[in-house]
Amino acid sequence: MEKAIIGGTGVYDIGEACSREIETEYGSVTIDVVKTKSGEEVAFLARHGKGHSVPPHLINYRANIKALKDIGVKYIYTTCAVGSCNENFAPADVVVLKDFLDFTKTRPLTFYEGGEKGVVHVAMDAPYCPNLGRKFKEYAKTMGLNIKGDAVYACTEGPRFETASEIKMYKMLGADVVGMTNVPEVVLAKELGMCYQAIGIVTNWCTGIKGDVAGHDIKGAVESNKALISEIFMTVFTE
Ligand code: HPA
Numbered sequence: 001m002e003k004a005i006i007g008g009t010g011v012y013d014i015g016e017a018c019s020r021e022i023e024t025e026y027g028s029v030t031i032d033v034v035k036t037k038s039g040e041e042v043a044f045l046a047r048h049g050k051g052h053s054v055p056p057h058l059i060n061y062r063a064n065i066k067a068l069k070d071i072g073v074k075y076i077y078t079t080c081a082v083g084s085c086n087e088n089f090a091p092a093d094v095v096v097l098k099d100f101l102d103f104t105k106t107r108p109l110t111f112y113e114g115g116e117k118g119v120v121h122v123a124m125d126a127p128y129c130p131n132l133g134r135k136f137k138e139y140a141k142t143m144g145l146n147i148k149g150d151a152v153y154a155c156t157e158g159p160r161f162e163t164a165s166e167i168k169m170y171k172m173l174g175a176d177v178v179g180m181t182n183v184p185e186v187v188l189a190k191e192l193g194m195c196y197q198a199i200g201i202v203t204n205w206c207t208g209i210k211g212d213v214a215g216h217d218i219k220g221a222v223e224s225n226k227a228l229i230s231e232i233f234m235t236v237f238t239e
Contacts, residue, residue, distance in 0.1 A: 001071050002075060004031075004044070005077050008078060011079050011229075018033055025066070032044040047078070056157075057107060069194065077236070078185070078196070085170060091221050094147050094199060098128060101153070139235050152177070153182050154175035154179075165208075179200070
């Protein structure tokens with residue numbers, strides 16, 4: 001299987017599938033196998049587990065990415081729920097991630113821990129795959145999904161939301177949106193030479209920007225976009 005989709009918050013399946021258990025040295029991972037219109041198998045993985053049972057800082061990112069690598073995956077699309085600290089990106093908008101700022105603290109962040117595995121300093125000039133990003137945008141246009149723009153993603157440790165001062169800082173440093181899961185996922189995919197592109201679904205204004213985070217309809221924002229985004233992923237993968 002060369003293609004995979006990782007579903008973020010609110011995206012726990014993308015249609016009819018059968019499940020497979022993949023064992024890796026980092027732990028075992030359940031993936032769903034779905035089919036494109038042309039009959040090609042695509043792997044689907046729910047990042048937080050099926051019932052959103054794993055918080056961001058405890059997700060086994062290495063097992064997830066290694067499992068996909070082990071079954072032959074080369075191309076990964078993912079969704080992630082994000083808060084916005086950019087006035088141009090409002091709740092329910094969709095953005096394409098173009099770069100990240102890493103504010104995580106406690107997560108295993110590499111496959112290369114020295115010893116047998118060696119030491120690798122992977123380049124981060126293009127963490128997200130420009131090719132997958134371009135294809136997503138092309139199909140979004142013809143399939144009626146309005147993409148609001150490209151976004152810099154600040155990854156926080158979570159699981160708590162941010163303080164207003166933290167958001168002010170992230171914004172000053174160049175962040176457009178904030179989430180808790182894209183690092184180290186994108187980094188690990190890059191370490192294993194896979195093309196990875198994340199699509200952000202804005203679920204709320206970040207703390208201190210407008211209103212309060214708890215008052216937003218996080219589920220509704222994902223719900224209103226997930227079918228079309230998944231369809232675009234599957235259409236690109238059918239090419
Ligand atoms: N902050 C961090 N992660 C998030 C947010 C947020 O406001 N919204 C959705 N994921």
